[in-house]
Amino acid sequence: xxxxxxxxxxxxxxxxxxxxxxxxxxxxxxxxxxxxxxxxxxxxxxxxxxxxxxxxxxxxxxxxxxxxxxxxxxxxxxxxxxxxxxxxxxxxxxxxxxxxxxxxxxxxxxxxxxxxxxxxxxxxxxxxxxxxxxxxxxxxxxxxxxxxxxxxxxxxxxxxxxxxxxxxxxxxxxxxxxxxxxxxxxxxxxxxxxxxxxxxxxxxxxxxxxxxxxxxxxxxxxxxxxxxxxxxxxxxxxxxxxxxxxxxxxxxxxxxxxxxxxxxxxxxxxxxxxxxxxxxxxxxxxxxxxxxxxxxxxxxxxxxxxxxxxxxxxxxxxxxxxxxxxxxxxxxxxxxxxxxxxxxxxxxxxxxxxxxxxxxxxxxxxxxxxxxxxxxxxxxxxxx
Numbered sequence: 001x002x003x004x005x006x007x008x009x010x011x012x013x014x015x016x017x018x019x020x021x022x023x024x025x026x027x028x029x030x031x032x033x034x035x036x037x038x039x040x041x042x043x044x045x046x047x048x049x050x051x052x053x054x055x056x057x058x059x060x061x062x063x064x065x066x067x068x069x070x071x072x073x074x075x076x077x078x079x080x081x082x083x084x085x086x087x088x089x090x091x092x093x094x095x096x097x098x099x100x101x102x103x104x105x106x107x108x109x110x111x112x113x114x115x116x117x118x119x120x121x122x123x124x125x126x127x128x129x130x131x132x133x134x135x136x137x138x139x140x141x142x143x144x145x146x147x148x149x150x151x152x153x154x155x156x157x158x159x160x161x162x163x164x165x166x167x168x169x170x171x172x173x174x175x176x177x178x179x180x181x182x183x184x185x186x187x188x189x190x191x192x193x194x195x196x197x198x199x200x201x202x203x204x205x206x207x208x209x210x211x212x213x214x215x216x217x218x219x220x221x222x223x224x225x226x227x228x229x230x231x232x233x234x235x236x237x238x239x240x241x242x243x244x245x246x247x248x249x250x251x252x253x254x255x256x257x258x259x260x261x262x263x264x265x266x267x268x269x270x271x272x273x274x275x276x277x278x279x280x281x282x283x284x285x286x287x288x289x290x291x292x293x294x295x296x297x298x299x300x301x302x303x304x305x306x307x308x309x310x311x312x313x314x315x316x317x318x319x320x321x322x323x324x325x326x327x328x329x330x331x332x333x334x335x336x337x338x339x340x341x342x343x344x345x346x347x348x349x350x351x352x353x354x355x356x357x358x359x360x361x362x363x364x365x366x367x368x369x370x371x372x373x374x375x376x377x378x379x380x381x382x383x384x
Contacts, residue, residue, distance in 0.1 A: 002271060005031035005052075005091040005115075007082060007106055008098035010040045012202045013120045013146065013263065017095050018044060020268045023280060027271065031088040033081065033098075038064050045073060052088050054081025082106040087113035093271060095146070096121040099204050100327055101320075101371055104128050108364065111141050118270040120146035122214075122221045127320040127367050129224030143225065144270040149218055150225055151266030152244035152257035157226070158274070160249065168222055169246040169254070171238040172297060173197065175210040178239060182301050188340045190333065197239070207330045208304075211343055212297065216308025217326075220319055223312055230312035235305055237295045242284065260284050303344045307351065317359040317370040318351065324374035325350035332382070346382060350374050 004021065008014045009032040021027045029048040034041045035056045045053055045068060054076040055061050061077035068075070076084050079102075086094050086106035094110040095118040096103050103121035108131065110117055117136070119125070124132060136143050145151050149170055176195050177185060193210040194203060208214030219233050246256035259265055260282045268279055299305050311322040329346035332338040338346070354374075359366045 002027045003030045003090055003092050004028065004095060004271070005033075005050075005085050005088050005093070005110075006095045006097055007033045007085055007103065008035075008096070008121075009044055010034040010037040011097055011099065012205075013097035013267065014095070015040075016263050017097060017118075017267050017271075018048065020264050020271065020279075021048070024268075024271075024277070030090040031085040033085045036060060038067075042067055045071065049073075051090055052076065052085060054078075054085045079105060083109040086110035086115070089113075091115055093118055095267075095271075096124065097146075099123075099202060101127055101323060101367075104132075104364070104367065107132060108135065111135050111139055114139055114141060116142040116144065118144050118146050118267070120267075122147060122217050123323050125221045125224045126217050126323050127371075128362075128364065129220070129319075130361070131364060131367075133224050133227075142273075144273055145221075145225055146263075146266050146270050147218065147221070148261070148263060148266050149245040150222060151269060153222060153226060153247055155257045155269070156245070156247040156255040160247075160255065164250045165226075165228060165232065166248045166250045166252075168226065168228060168233045169248060169256075170215065170218060170222060170233055170235050171241075171243050171245050172212065172215045172235055173209070173241045174237045174239050174295075174297070175212065177210055177302075178237065179298075180301070182341065185301070185340055190336065193333075193340060203334055204327075204330055207333060207343075208326065211304050211340075212302035213304030213307065213326050213343070213347070215297075216304040216306075216311075217323065219305070219308045220312050230309055235297050237297050239293055242289070242292055243294075258284060303348070307344075307347055310351065314355075314358060315360070317357075317362045317366060318354060320362070320367050320370040321350050321354045321374050322347060324371045325378060328375060328378045328382075337384075338382070346378060349381060350378055353377055 029050050031052040033054040052074045058077045061075045065075045086109040094115045097120045101123045103124045107124045223230050241261040248254045311319040325347040329343040
């Protein structure tokens, strides 16, 4: 029996993970966590009967306990609750489906407890990849990627682990604004930015896709996951989202993973690796494909890629500043407090301010302090 904890069970990845569980009777859900969506969490608890659940606030924990008086379950709250879910003694695999830097501590706690990680929280590796990968190796813990692109790279490496990589081809859909100029992006709305052509994702990740900051963060994530330098990772726009990513070896051979855009495939593969299992859903029909289009990203308009290459080159605490500034900017945009292109200006300002202040080998405390510093300097400049 595969025993699973899901950190972020009410979000896009979390709910799709539970869909996978429904079709795999040898999976059991032992622990769940969410932010504030306790209505959905209650439904999940009643269906999957975990031993432990955690929510963001103590008030919500009290409310959930009251609702679940008829069920034998422990309810926790706050970061302490997330860490408890991550280290739950009954669990062997933790799905980190939470969005943002809040995922760093529970991921490290899961590693310390010897749990394998199905990683869907890219911010963990962006900000603390040096800590996470080192400790995972020391604890003999598997880090199995759930992001579709990183899962594709991981799948393309199977059977070739000893062969030298020339480059990684990280594909991007281009998001809802592919082909637009900066002038055309000045007054785009939140709703337009959330209208992704291929994928159904949470609002923060969808905005990150529109700015291509998401792809930038994935460059840094791939650097840590696959132990390659960022300059060996090339982004290619593939708008149909059929090629999910590829690996080119030194002899020129390119191995790619193709499929319909469906996150349940990488989720299931991370949970069943190295086994492949039947899965319900659409299949790629080559007889109906009119073509697969490839192009180079417009890095002058979509600055997220250059920010990532810059942050990775500098290293240390700079990727944390990139990530924290992006979280700050996206939150402002989603609230209607800044324009789309302001996201780039906010990130660039924070990174410029951090030049000369970089901590080369940041501890977890240094990373959290850097996040706080970034929030403070951005608040003083741009407001809440």
